[in-house]
Every structure is written in structure tokens, then in C-alpha cells.
Amino acid sequence: MLRKRVCIIVVGLLMLCQAMAGAEKGGAAPTKPLEKFVFTTVWTAQAEFAGYYVAKEKGFYQEAGLDVEIQHPSLTSSVYHRLNTHKTDAGMLALMSAIDLMGNRGAELVNIFQTSMNSSYVIVSRWGKNPATQQGMKVAVYNSEPNYLTMILDKREQMDYKFIYFTSNVNVFLSGAVDAMVVVSYNEYYQLKQANFKMTEKGLFRFRDHGYNIQENGVYVKRDYYTTHPQQVRAFAEASRRGWEWVARHPEEALDIVMKYVEADHVPTNRVMQRLMLQEILRLQQDAESGKREFRVRPDMVKKACSLMQEVGMLKREVTYDELMGREHK
């Protein structure tokens, strides 16, 4: 009799512990098996992807029924290549990159989640002068990036820039080998500050301030996947949004999670840089007009991006908003 009572108590305690563990993770454990979902970011581990890391670590994906694996691209395998070869279910792409792939290469992509609401691109002049007034200067641009806005600016304004393609870091700029460099405001911009390069606003050209404010990174899936996995896609988007909203409320804790991924990937950075990056990423998520984090693609920006690209011959055909959002098929 006593033994029976002890067993009942022990079982009860175990169930209580399990329920508490489930509660700590934010809810009851899902009743059905988790669906595998592979997501590839657009670059190596950094605070730019904090929301996704948080969604994984805090169990938001799990609660949504997904077992998400976060991968980072390499030089041997770009995001689009991975999407195309089904090595990843979803991947991050810039809006103009997606438009380029869809409009020029016939890629069938659908945007399922948008974080960036603003352009982060900046041209930094080493001479402290407005880069948009310095024709013929040597401008360093990332080899792995299409650099759409810089090319568009060059052609529209007939800047006659000499583009110098480089692979990584800001040394080519710091060495004095080029006159200017295209950076993003959340990464290389702070790398230059970290190297104590004396920047003045006069020597910066922020695209968003000069009529070139085009959204950037979002998450894309192939159209066929979008059609056959609507629930998973929606679940991933919602959990990712939850992750980003949590980041906005708990930036320092989010940074702890980011550093875990950064250190696991041996990325040569530090917490100060990642904190600055995260702060800027969160700022870029705020819509320029509403001031809110809207997590959506703006139709006007899609139209504008297509218009600019077509104007300089970068785009064969317009990609509509509906097409980008999977409502229309061309």
C-alpha cells in the first residue's frame, strides 16, 4: 500500500516537472512531430540574424511545429544555389537580388518574411567629400554582392566610378588604394569606426536619404515549396517575427545568443561590434514613414526597385508585388 502511494507521488512529481519544463519554454510541447525546416542566412553568423537565432533558442519554431536548422552560406554555395538545389527550404535574399533572379533568370521565388524596411547602403569617401560629386573615383565594392544601388547611381548620375571588387574586410579602403567604399551601415561602417577612420557626414552618401531607399533582406522560398507547404511557411514567418520582437524587447539577452553562434562559427568579431550591429538592424526594421516595425514588403518599394533597375538596363522585365508575394504567377 505504501509502495503504491510512493509510486503515485513520484509519477505525479515527474509529470509536474515535465509540465514546468514545457511552461519554461513558453508553452506546452507540441503534440505532433516537428517538421524539419532548413533556413540559410545571407552571410556568416552575426547579429543581423538575431531574430532567427532567438526564435530557435527560445523554442518559438518548436512551438510552431518546426525543427529549424539555421545554416550560413559559404563561397562555394550561395543562397540561391542552395535554394535551387533543395539544400535549403528558405533563404535570405535582398529584395533587389530576388527581383534580379526572378526578372532576369526566371527564378520562381516568394517572399515569406521581410525584416529590412530601409536601405543600409552607404558610400564612404576617404576624402571627406560627398561621394556623389566625385566622378571617376575608385570605389571598392564587395565581389560577392551585386551592388545594384551603386551601379544604378553610377549610371543615372554618370559618375564614371572605377569599381574595385574585393573579397572581404575594409583593408583595401584603409590602405588608401581606393577613394571610396560601399558599406552597409550595420557592418563595414562600424568596422571603419573600429579602425578609427575619421568619418564625417559630409563624406558619406546614404542611399536612403537620396531617393534610393529600397528594402533589403527578406526570407524567400521557391514557389513550389510555397504552394506545397503553406502552413510551414506561415509558421516559420510568424515564429521569426516573434523572435525579432523578442529581440527588440531583450537586446542584451539576444546578444548573448548571437555571440554563441558567432563564437561557434569562429567569426572574427566582438561583442561591441555585434551590439552596434544589432542596434542598427533594429533601427533599419522601422519603417521610415510609420516608425514601426512592419515586417512586410512595401509595394511601392518593389515598384521603385524595378523602375530603377529597368532604367539602367539591369532588369529585363518588371517583377510585380503580387508575384513577389506568391499571389501571381508569371
Added chain:
Amino acid sequence: MMNPIRYVRQSLAAKLSLWVIACMVLLFIAALCILFFYSRQAVKQEAMEKATQTLEGTLLHVENTLHEVEVAADNMKWMVEKNINSPDSMFTFSRTILEQNPHLNGCSIAFDPYFFPSKGKYFSAYSYNGNDSIETEQEGNDLYEYYCMDWYLIPYLLERPYWVEPFREYDTGGIQITDVITSYCQPIRNQRGKTVGVLSVDLSLQWFSQTISAAKPFPHSYSILLGKGGTFLVHPDSTKLFYQTIFTPALEQPDTVLMALGDAMVGGESGYKVLRREGKNLYVFYKPFRHTGWSVAIVCPEEDIFEPYNSLQKSLMFIAIVGLLLLFIFCIFIIRRSLQPLKQLAHSAHRIAEGEYDEKVPDSDRQDEIGHLQQSFSLMQQSLAHHIDEMNHTTDTLTQRNHELQHAYELAKEADRVKTAFLNNMTDQMSHPVAVINAESDILHQNYATFTSEEMAAHVDKMLENTEAVTQLLNQLLDASEQGAPQQTT
């Protein structure tokens, strides 16, 4: 144990000793302050020279090696440019430079895309110094566009030799390199003087790290190496290597001293600055490399630099404190000894005050003030003793006279008493006959008209009789006063 304050109040030796010590302390403080100031300056100067010498020695050692690398590359560049139309010979050249310079990690002789049409878009003859042998390959493909790498791009654009910031090669297949390397890169020019490629020789950063880290002039000092942008290339904290620059902490927390140090180092200056970290001062001595744009520094904790000074300070303070203590004890001993006669004098005075006027004051053959005091005190004691004797004699005499006077007083008092008794007796004896006389007088007065002659005569006779008695008594009284010692009469 006696209260120290009370002891000092009661002891002239302690007071004098304290005054002496106080003066000595002030003198010591002044002397030591001057000594410590100049010692500190001297120690600091010596430490700075030591650190600077170590820094210069390290710099020289490293720069010699860098110079060797530059010379090897410059020499090979000449060969390459002379044989610029022979692509296959580039592999030989890249091997040769490694064979001749075994401390080099690798060598790339790379050209512009399609410079050799037969070789395709990419041509870079690369040799790597493996553990046992030299491996050679043609590097460059769609995944490794070498002409976009710093080692190719920067010297190409600058059109001059350039030391590239240390980097880790990508894993692109082919020869696997795990070292962090730095490269000396020379632009390759064709006959027309146009830059068409880059010759790059690689040196492992590990060699730098070991050489620079070995520069340790003080037990807790350490060395750092900064790249052109302030990146930590050598640092005892491996978490900072390549991950941070010297300016990183100042991105969020303004730190003017750190920024000044970083600016000075990155700007190619020599000198030293003092930083404050975790409550301690750090002296940072820095010097630039001539050609690479890097800067090496030795960081010395202040406690290391001033260790000899601190030891000297502690030793001197210890000696001063012990010395003052011993001096204090010695002073007390000497002064007490010197003042011992005063104690004896005080004891003698105390005894004399108690009435021991014959108390002998100890003799002294000292000729100083104490000796004079003792002699004077002795004279005083003798004189006092003599005077006391005289006084005692006089007192005795007076005492005797006093007794006599007392006796005479007693006699006088007795005589007075007797006189008074006699007078009283006489008065008593007179009172009856006077009363009779008064009574008879009253009777006569009242009855003189009625009395007969015989009655009147009887009363007058009675009055005459008592008058006679009073007269006799008065005569006795007169006789007694003439004689001076009244006799008792009945």
C-alpha cells in the same frame, strides 16, 4: 600597563625623546621625500630605457627578418619580370624562393585574368612550405578569385610594395593552410611598366607572435602588435586577436587616453603613454615598424616599473621606522640616565619635606648643570638642616618659656581667684552689719519721734557696733591690698 599618555606626562625623558623623534621624523620626511622623488624619477627613467631598449631590440630583430623577406621578394621579382612571357617558369620561381628562404610559408606569383590566354582566366603559381616538402599548384578559380584578395588588389592599386594585414586563407580546396599569415606583395610590371600581376611571399604570424611575445623586460609586462587599422595581431589575450582593435572599447565608452594611444601607434609614432585599467596604471611603450605600418608595444604595469623603487621605499621606511623606534628608546635611556640625579634629588627633597632634614644628598663629581644642581641642593640641605636645628633650639626655648608663662598665668589666675573669694567673703561679712545699720536707720527714721532716749541710744549703739564691724572689715581689706596677697579671713 601604564597609560602611555600618563607616562609621557610624568616622564621628562619620554617628553624630550618624543620631541627629538618628532624633529627627526620631520627631517626624515623631508629628506625621504626628496630622495623618493629623485629615486622615482631615476627608476622610471631606467625602466623606460629598459623597456625602450627591449622594444628596439625586438623591432630590430623582426625588421631584419622582414627585410630579408623583402630582399628575397625583390630579387625574385626581378627574375619574374625578366621571364614574364614564360608562365611555367613561375612555378619554379615560387618554389625557388621558398627553397632559398625556408622561414617563408608560401609564395604566389599571380597575374591578371587572361594574362596568359593559354592558361585561362586564372593564373597564380603558388608554392607552400609544408612540414616535409614544398607543394606547388596553380591557384585561382570561380571560388577563389585571387585578384579580389587584399594581397593582390592593394599592391596592384598602390603600384608599390605592400605588407598585407595578416589573414587566414579560405578553404577553397587544394593546399590547406591553417596558419595565419602576412604577405609582402610586390606589383609585377611588364616591359612597358604596366602592372600586370603581383608577387606575394607569405610569413607565418606565429613567428611574429613568438618573437614579439618573448619581449618581456618585466615579470608582468607583455607585448602587443597592432596592424594598420589598430587590429590586435599579437596579444596575450587570444580572444582579442583579429577580433578587436585597440579602438574597440572606445566605440561605446569614450576613452581619450586609449584613443590617443591608438592614434599614436597607428599613426607611426614612438613614445609611451600611461593607461588606467582595472584601477592600475599601465605604461605602454610603443614604436612603429618602418615598412609594414604596424606598431609594436610593450605594456608594463606600473608596479613592475617601480618595483625597485617600491622595494627601496619599503626598505627605507622599515629602516626609518625601526631606527626612529631605536632612537626613541636610546633617547629615553640616555636622558633617563642623565636625569637620574634629579630623581635622587627629588627623593631627597621629598624626604626633607617629610621632615628628614638630615637626609644626605648624594655627592656628585659632575661639573655640568646637574652637578651644580646637586651641589647647590646639598648646600641647601645642609643650610636647611642647620636652620632647622636652630629653629628647633629656639622652639625648645620658647616652649620652656611658654611653660613658665603658663605657670605664672596659673598663679595669677589663682591669686585672682583668691582675691575674688576674699572680696566676696568681705562683702558677705559686711552685708550683715550694713543690713543691721540700714534696719536700725529705718527704725530710727520711722520711730525717732516716738522713741525714748534710752531706746534711741540702744538703737544707735547697735548701729555703732555694726559700723565698727564694717570699719574693721574695711581695714582688713586695705591691709590685704597693701600686702598684695590677701590672707583668707573668716
